[in-house]
Amino acid sequence: MTTRPLVLQTEALDLPARQWLAERAEVLETPFSTPGAMDPHLPRVEALVVRTYTRVDQALLDKAPRLRAVGRAGVGLDNIDVAACRARGVQVVYTPDANSSAVVELVFATLLDHLRPRTTLRHALDDAAWAKARKDLVAPRQLETLTIGILGLGRVGSRIARAATALNMRALYNDLLDIPADARHHATPVPLDDLLAQSDILTLHIDGRPSNRRFIDAARLARLKPDAVFVNMSRGMVVDHTALAEFLRRNPAAHAILDVHDPEPIAADNPLLPLPNARLLPHLGAATAQAHTNMSWVVRDVWRILAGEPPQFPAP
Numbered sequence: 001m002t003t004r005p006l007v008l009q010t011e012a013l014d015l016p017a018r019q020w021l022a023e024r025a026e027v028l029e030t031p032f033s034t035p036g037a038m039d040p041h042l043p044r045v046e047a048l049v050v051r052t053y054t055r056v057d058q059a060l061l062d063k064a065p066r067l068r069a070v071g072r073a074g075v076g077l078d079n080i081d082v083a084a085c086r087a088r089g090v091q092v093v094y095t096p097d098a099n100s101s102a103v104v105e106l107v108f109a110t111l112l113d114h115l116r117p118r119t120t121l122r123h124a125l126d127d128a129a130w131a132k133a134r135k136d137l138v139a140p141r142q143l144e145t146l147t148i149g150i151l152g153l154g155r156v157g158s159r160i161a162r163a164a165t166a167l168n169m170r171a172l173y174n175d176l177l178d179i180p181a182d183a184r185h186h187a188t189p190v191p192l193d194d195l196l197a198q199s200d201i202l203t204l205h206i207d208g209r210p211s212n213r214r215f216i217d218a219a220r221l222a223r224l225k226p227d228a229v230f231v232n233m234s235r236g237m238v239v240d241h242t243a244l245a246e247f248l249r250r251n252p253a254a255h256a257i258l259d260v261h262d263p264e265p266i267a268a269d270n271p272l273l274p275l276p277n278a279r280l281l282p283h284l285g286a287a288t289a290q291a292h293t294n295m296s297w298v299v300r301d302v303w304r305i306l307a308g309e310p311p312q313f314p315a316p
Ligand code: 3PG
Pocket: 051, 052, 053, 073, 074, 075, 076, 077, 099, 283, 285, 286, 287, 295
């Protein structure tokens, strides 16, 4: 009897993908949240399947001499020391576009929650109450009159540009890369300072590489309009949250929508928690059934590696 390779699954995956992998490998659930759960299996493990909260670092690699593959169900690789994996010959794979549309939906859903007041009627209204509801629920700002600034015109940012310009918004962007005109979706490149100063809505779509830590700091926040809507659905560490809290306190007409935090879960002393103009969400960007399915099929690439085949989506 041949032994099947051992794969540790440390975070939730869709059942069909998990079952598919379990038909080929021995799959054990070792939740990242249970300290030491992986430890007894590390000497034998050949692949890991993780999401956002499992740290794959040198210390773990040192305990897993047979490890060959790390599958990141999702796009962010900031929890994985890809260089250390590579140095050890461990291949890292991910699902780069699995949740881009889900993030875009959440950006627009939460923007419209903020910009477009509305109610749901549960009972009859008399003439006066009807007229009052219609008067009270007038949105001060309509999307097509606004400029959206997109920091990072990558997989998510470019979809934001496409959606925004389809809604007749003016879209500006700033990106490290020189993006060809036909991939800009009618967004206009501008220097970072102009992006910050001209945006009615600023939305961040940069990654969690170490050089992006606190990229949005007090000086950059100071360039924003006093009624700017600030959206972060990328990584919590790219924003200085103390400086953002100070900006929001000083500018009560400004509003922040934050899906990602540093640390997660949110700590009790997070300065944004008590602010009426900050809306905090529990990292829901990828929270659609479709995105979860897309992400979970990272197991295909994990299996390709275990079977000695080239993976489709190696980590960059
Ligand atoms: C990602 O990096 O893909 C997202 O942050 C998804 O995170 P989640 O799988 O933990 O929801």
